[in-house]
Amino acid sequence: MKSGPKKSGWLVVSFYCSLLIIWEALASLRIAPDYLFPSPVEVIHRLIELAQDNLLWPSIKTTLLRMVFGFLLAAAIGLVVGIAMGTNWAINKTLKSLFLGLQMLPTAAWVPLSLLIFGLSDKGFYFVVIMSSTSAVAIATADGILNIPPIYLRAARTLGTPQWAMYGRVIVPASLPNVVTGLKLGWTLGWHGAVSAELIKSSIGLGFLLYMGRELNDAAQVIGIMMLTIVFGLFLDRFLFGIIEAKIRRRWGLTGEEDLSA
């Protein structure tokens, strides 16, 4: 962190550039046929074709909208359940074991059930996203609340905070660093879930384009869509949560150099 963002930025950029160069070099050796191992230029070319056929942007938009809506629901449920877990011993003990068990399931494993229950309707996507990400948000929120230093609660009580206001004024803000970490993890898992669901049961979306690429034996499309899935997932992760997280870290002094106990 201390070496400065400028330097590390260059390091990352040159890493990806060399990765592309190696890829292009390997592809130009033509060890495998181009429909199995396309070069980066071919991948980009295919993506441009998809865009020209008006398939790309509607798919990206659909996946993002499904994801944002499903994730908002998941985050709201996760926060409420997490607060209940963090403030009630019995709820935490029981639900935490359930959630940890559910996290053993790959997110795609929710898709068959969602098909059975919701058929091909959009509700199925929200179901998969919610099942994928709620537990991560809830567990992180509960842990955040349970790890609040007792002195904050004592200080708030001596300063006359009424019991009903404790949640808004102390419990939620004090657990915020953990909550944001949970939201980030939840976003990632929900994104997995959304794309997995589209692989199986959609006629539009990034997951559908992946599936279509496989049907057409088109590795360039498969790789291109995989890359877009990473880029859009990361983009929102960085911009949505990255900014909030950086702000919290700056305010709390969690940048790693300062000692909290001092």
Place this chain on the structure above:
Amino acid sequence: MTNDTPQSHGNVSEITLVVDCVAKSFETTSQKTVPALAPVSMEIRKGELVVFVGPSGCGKSTLLNLIAGFIQPTTGRIALDGKEVTAPGRDRLMMFQEHGLFPWLNVLDNVSYGLKRSLRHPKARREKARSFLRMMHLQEYEKANIHELSGGMKQRVALARALAPDPRLLLIDEPFSALDTVVRLELYEELQRIHQQTHKTIIFVTHEMQEAACLGDRIMVFSGSPGSVIHEMRIDLPRPRNYSDPQVQSYAQELIARLKENRT
């Protein structure tokens, strides 16, 4: 106004806090009852700075927590201005050893936190908080984050936060023990100045005899297990007192002697 015990520095003020035969025992996990505080009675007058001093485990912090309302006495009764203490409240603000400032709020918002009930408008709250920051010479740091402050500054912010809601009683629990000497000496002066300016009733807990002699109008010496008050001493020295003043030191010596006497 009660006039029964004239105080040596002339001004007689009314009793504000009454501790009446208060004892506390804790239940351990093995269902055993461990007495922490033997029955203690005391009266504290308005504007007094009383110091509870004694070795660790002598019940002084237990009594402070009882007065704050964080725990309930097993027997006996505590009343502030005639009103029985049953829960924590802003009339008995506590200041902690580990400052307890909220890291999600900046300095100014920390100080104005306790004003939510008394002042409706955020602007009025901020103005009042600013006046307390000025009192602590911290007005330039109102926008600072807590982690950016030094240990001594954090305790001064904590003191400002505790004073701002104008509590009737300020409870201070070993606030300076984690600070280095120079900062501590500054804070002794600061606390005495604040006490003289605001005439707050203060209970200050420490295990350090010289700190007790430097700060207290009256010292309660705690000892034993279960703890109890073994000695009470009035310190008649003019203020502001200097920590290394020979007279302060001789009072401290006397406190140590009393403690040793009690142990043998």
